[in-house]
Amino acid sequence: MKNDSRTAPRYERIEAALLDAIADGRLAEGTVLNEGPVANVFKTSRTPVRKALAELNAKGALARFDGRGFIVAGQNNGAMQHVRRLKLSAEMLGAASEAEYETPRASAAIIAEDFEREIVNAMPFGLYRINEMAAAEHYQVSRTIIRELLQRLQDRGLVRKDRRSHWVVGPLTARDVAHYFSIRQKLEPLALRESAPEMALDDICEMVTRTREALESGDDVMGERVDALERDIHWRLLRQTSNQHLLRMIEQSQIALVVNKVFSSSIGARPFRQPLEEHAIILEFVIRGSHDAAANALEEHLRLSADRTGKRLMALSVFPTPDFHGYLKPESRFTD
Structure with missing residues (x-):
């Protein structure tokens, strides 16, 4: 294939x-091309x-062509008089070694990680609508994968x-943070x-x-x-509890932790000395077998964490809104 570049977007390579196939005559004038068969040859989604x-x-x-696909154009629109419905092949389309068009398995994890990170980073900055098609095009995967x-x-x-069945993320408000921590203060000590x-x-x-090693390393x-x-x-x-429903509720209530991650990425650091000392107290009780005392220490740690996280969320409100990927749009743009 001519002008090939593994770094170019997939649609550009296709x-x-x-x-090239049209120029070389492998796709003759009048050949009908539909998304499905072409996608099958290139082993990719239709997007x-x-x-x-x-x-x-x-x-x-x-x-x-007839509103259902495309046809290889000819001189003076002669293609319409020479319609060819051919079984497409990799050789015909210049895709003889099109493993390069498939999304490598390793990249699936990278896409999922990047997608989640972008979603999480948007939460403290307002309400955003997630455009499935735009996300699919951004990552060069099918809408099914994004869904x-x-x-x-x-x-x-x-x-x-939302009520219109659009995917949305945010906003994560101070009230939300307080409510999530209130849930965590009850559930995490119980699980511990x-x-x-x-x-x-x-x-x-x-x-x-x-x-201990982290405490010794200072800041x-x-x-x-x-x-x-x-x-x-x-x-x-917490995970050794037999109550899997409890663990699922705990995981969902830990959304507020995203504030700390976003705060850390925004200022380039994250003060952790005080929380770490609280961790040490909890673990000291656990290793002594004083599980009730450990649970009480965890509850106090979460109370203090709620206050710290609330202050960080307030600080984020004065930060400029980051530039997010194009598939995230402020919901205000879609209000009627």
Whole structure:
């Protein structure tokens, strides 16, 4: 295929392959092209194919055919007199080695991670509508994949559908943060009382060691290390409870943690010394087997965290709104 570039958007590579095939005569005048068969040859979704065909139509290489597809244009519109319905092949379309058009499996996780990060980052900055088609085009995947990702995020309480059945995210308000922490103050200590006695001593000791090392490193604790330490207290310490419904409710109520992540990315750091000292107290009680005292310490930690998170959310209100991907649009633009 000519003018090939693995870094170009997928629709551009498909467009170039089809244009080469037309120029070389492999796609003769009058050949009918529909999205489905072309997508099957290129082993891709219809979204990039639709855009590639539209681009070729705009350039005059293809013409609209009976409202259901496109036809390879000829001189003086002669294509309409020579309609060819051919079984398309990879060789015919210049896609002989089109493994490159498939989304690598590893990239699926990258797409999901980037999509979730963008959704989460938007939450404190207002109400945004999520455009499925625009997201599919941005990541060069099918709308089905985007819809599946949105449904997963919906299960976790990160997105929802409005009264018009549009996907939306945010806003995460100070009241929301207070309510989520109020739930967490009741549920997490309950889970800790059930979970901690079932945990292996080695696992608890590992948490204690990570916490002590972080305290000794002073103010150098940030980023993924902070997330891991938070997960020790607010997930690993709780997950041995047999009540899976309780764990699901806890996970959904931890949405407010996104404020801390966004705050950290906005200012480039995240003060963590005080929370870490509170973690150490909780773990000290756990390793002694004083599970009620540990649960009470966790409840107090969450009370203090609620206050800290509320202040961070207030601070974010004076930050400029970040530039989000094009599939996120402020909902105010869609009001009637």
